[in-house]
């Protein structure tokens with residue numbers, strides 16, 4: 001390691017991580033890192049991403065960042081879960097096998113429940129089935145195996161509540177009828193969101209790089225297709241990014257004519273501090289992504305704790321109140337909404353830590 005790069009333990013100290021496990025199995029070719037950020041509220045839950053990282057340092061940086069975000073996400077959503085994440089280094093189309101996934105499952109097993117995994121970028125429900133063959137500490141398995149199934153409908157529902165809470169902040173009413181919403185990306189989450197918005201007679205504009213899907217969703221829900229390069233010139237009440245991260249950046253902020261940004265995509269701000277502050281100054285209400293896209297996490301939590309669908313829906317509805325609280329704090333303290341969300345999450349963790357210290 002060069003003199004400039006901090007040691008792994010220094011990196012953990014700086015980010016407040018509890019534990020990082022490096023996994024290596026030469027028989028199956030497994031190379032993975034599991035990061036456990038914080039377990040004050042409960043076991044560390046977070047998906048496993050499989051990605052062809054350019055270096056181990058890049059994989060470590062990603063897993064540290066993602067696991068910390070999971071701590072905040074669970075905390076602000078009111079769940080009794082900590083934050084963790086796993087990354088498998090490799091090409092998910094070429095390097096995956098039953099043995100590799102089961103080997104990874106055995107590393108999770110050896111953590112005795114301190115870390116619970118789920119599906120993420122590059123991993124599938126089938127992979128979770130393989131992990132399940134080795135350990136019970138996995139969630140998001142198919143309904144046919146007793147799991148809660150696809151979390152996307154719950155993620156969409158949470159985004160819908162986030163949009164409504166933001167409209168309430170801006171217009172004093174959360175009615176969607178007649179409001180214009182631009183949904184960017186109409187995949188698993190986006191399409192469910194379009195359906196919920198159209199049920200309340202919102203005017204919905206959709207954009208997706210998949211043209212056939214766009215035409216299909218447009219005619220199914222009576223939504224209007226728009227070109228990707230037109231999005232940031234449109235005047236609309238809400239922009240719902242449901243495709244990629246970092247769409248709010250130096251290039252797009254100036255052009256935006258939206259009152260609210262609320263969508264499912266992770267890490268929507270290219271630079272959390274800089275762009276969070278820029279949106280605040282521009283008067284655009286930004287519903288923090290990690291809060292309003294937590295419906296999928298809530299679905300996993302329900303699966304783990306044996307809660308039924310009804311309770312999952314109730315917990316997802318709570319995203320409305322949680323968003324309102326964040327927006328109120330942001331306004332009162334004149335701080336970006338992401339910072340307000342982080343503070344609320346940190347306050348919950350600190351207060352529960354105190355309770356747990358009492359014998």
Ligand SMILES: NC(=O)c1ccc[n+]([C@@H]2O[C@H](COP(=O)([O-])OP(=O)(O)OC[C@H]3O[C@@H](n4cnc5c(N)ncnc54)[C@H](O)[C@@H]3O)[C@@H](O)[C@H]2O)c1
Nearest residue numbers: 151152155185187188189208209242243264265266293296
């Ligand atoms: N699925 C969940 O439960 C869940 C939970 C939390 C967060 N998220 C996040 O929400 C986002 C969407 O998730 P998903 O499960 O619907 O993914 P998905 O892959 O099913 O859908 C993404 C859609 O975005 C489209 N797309 C890609 N690039 C685009 C671009 N430049 N412009 C317009 N459209 C583009 C794709 O064609 C696809 O239809 C992702 O960022 C994901 O990380 C998803």
